Amino acid sequence: xxxxxxxxxxxxxxxxxxxxxxxxxxxxxxxxxxxxxxxxxxxxxxxxxxxxxxxxxxxxxxxxxxxxxxxxxxxxxxxxxxxxxxxxxxxxxxxxxxxxxxxxxxxxxxxxxxxxxxxxxxxxxxxxxxxxxxxxxxxxxxxxxxxxxxxxxxxxxxxxxxxxxxxxxxxxxxxxxxxxxxxxxxxxxxxxxxxxxxxxxxxxxxxxxxxxxxxxxxxxxxxxxxxxxxxxxxxxxxxxxxxxxxxxxxxxxxx
Numbered sequence: 001x002x003x004x005x006x007x008x009x010x011x012x013x014x015x016x017x018x019x020x021x022x023x024x025x026x027x028x029x030x031x032x033x034x035x036x037x038x039x040x041x042x043x044x045x046x047x048x049x050x051x052x053x054x055x056x057x058x059x060x061x062x063x064x065x066x067x068x069x070x071x072x073x074x075x076x077x078x079x080x081x082x083x084x085x086x087x088x089x090x091x092x093x094x095x096x097x098x099x100x101x102x103x104x105x106x107x108x109x110x111x112x113x114x115x116x117x118x119x120x121x122x123x124x125x126x127x128x129x130x131x132x133x134x135x136x137x138x139x140x141x142x143x144x145x146x147x148x149x150x151x152x153x154x155x156x157x158x159x160x161x162x163x164x165x166x167x168x169x170x171x172x173x174x175x176x177x178x179x180x181x182x183x184x185x186x187x188x189x190x191x192x193x194x195x196x197x198x199x200x201x202x203x204x205x206x207x208x209x210x211x212x213x214x215x216x217x218x219x220x221x222x223x224x225x226x227x228x229x230x231x232x233x234x235x236x237x238x239x240x241x242x243x244x245x246x247x248x249x250x251x252x253x254x255x
Contacts, residue, residue: 115155
């Protein structure tokens with residue numbers, strides 16, 4: 001089995017990062033994560049962040065960058081990723097007012113142009129879904145299908161979030177298969193089995209994480225990224241449960 005490394009989305013640790021960015025990264029490395037997906041840089045210059053992660057032997061996998069920032073400062077964002085040694089830029093979220101047929105068409109137009117600009121610099125642009133992109137547009141297809149079917153693999157790849165797909169009533173493995181070769185990043189996230197469907201540590205909820213892991217190699221996954229938007233435990237305790245679950249299933253993590 002090909003080893004697919006595991007990273008953490010730093011949004012999970014946003015409060016800890018605000019208090020001690022360097023110390024938070026150090027603890028991430030100690031837990032056994034191999035990389036990080038950034039959601040901001042703790043007020044540090046990207047060169048300082050690069051020095052920190054190099055010292056901890058962590059890899060910068062990707063960065064979540066707000067759409068508005070990408071629209072205004074795309075070349076700067078690309079430049080920062082090259083400093084970090086990151087191969088992926090991710091569009092993380094779409095505001096409520098942008099979730100219209102017209103808004104999605106404008107988004108697609110931008111993603112095409114931005115994706116080509118990223119590709120010219122050796123960077124891959126990805127789109128991260130929530131559940132609202134599974135709502136149908138007037139043409140009868142979901143917004144998520146429309147986004148990916150209206151762009152090419154040279155322009156846009158996926159960052160499928162298995163929690164949000166499950167919450168929308170979808171099968172994450174089917175989406176990985178549908179966009180095989182365009183799914184380099186997967187957000188691993190579990191869901192409680194009660195009516196609240198709250199965020200849960202991996203292996204403790206109702207998302208079939210094992211099936212997702214088994215489908216990774218064939219789908220062309222390059223990184224598993226653990227994220228827990230909210231936790232009823234301390235975030236580091238939640239991440240420890242999740243990484244230990246993965247260590248039991250991905251023996252390479254124990255080396």
